[in-house]
Amino acid sequence: MNDLDAKAANVLGAVGLLVAGAVREAVTGVVGAGGVLGEAxxxxxxxxxxxxxxxxxxLRISQPGSAHLVRRLTEAGWVARGTARDGRSRPLRLTExxxxxxxxxxAARQAVLAQLSERLTRRQRQELVEIADALLGPEARTEQLxxxxxxxxxxxxxxxxxxxxGWLRVCGRDGGGWDGGDS
Known part of the structure; x- marks a missing residue:
């Protein structure tokens, strides 16, 4: 690995941590708790x-963890469990x-990400969209991913x-990609 490759990989990791931390903090501020509540x-x-x-x-959590999470969301009044079709698994939906x-x-997530992306020029934002397309598209190999x-x-x-x-391409349908838009 040459110096540029090593630096690119290292900087990508740091950017990932910056973004993940900023999003986690913003979502936690709204939800009132850390962890996977906001993601759920x-x-x-x-x-x-x-x-x-x-x-x-x-969310890549255990079944008992999921049961606890759904219980917390239900007790908070944010999630309702529907009637099970098979007698066991009950569909989840958000309450009002x-x-x-x-x-x-x-909205909090978008605001913090907008603050970060405002540090970039319009050209850099377009390049970021293209980089994200290249990195994310191939990862969507299944509906689960x-x-x-x-x-x-x-x-x-x-x-x-x-x-x-990327997932549509895996399925054999043309999925296009980001066009970058005007935002």
Whole structure:
């Protein structure tokens, strides 16, 4: 590995930590607790009707951890459990209060990410979009990975998501990629 390759890899790791920490802090400020509460709310918002087992796999937590998480979300009044079709797994959906908290968490996430991206020139932001497309698109090899990678995304901000496009390519459908837009 040459100096540029080593530095690029190292800097990518540092940027990842910067972004993850800033997002975690912003979402935690809204949700009132750290961990996966915010991720769970946003994942359920994006895919209502999924089960606690699905949520556990997306958040990469244990089944008991998922059960505890769903209980906390239910006790907070943010999640309602539906009627089970198979008698065991009950679909999850956000309550009105949960929808508000999820929307607030996404807004806080977007605000902190906008602050970070404002440090870049328009050209650098376009290059960042292209870099993200190159890094994220190939990772979406399954629907599960798609859900994992987008578990904290504001899908309205990203109509041509590189992760979804990558997953569509895996499925044999043209998914395009980010066009960068004007934002």
């Amino acid at each position: 709310l946003i994942a359920i918002k994006d895919q209502p009707g999924r089960t606690a087992d699905w949520l556990a796999s997306v 209060a949960g929808e508000r908290v999820a929307a607030d968490a996404l 798609l859900a994992e990678l987008c578990r904290l995304c504001d899908r309205d901000s990203c109509p041509r998501c590189p992760v979804h496009a």
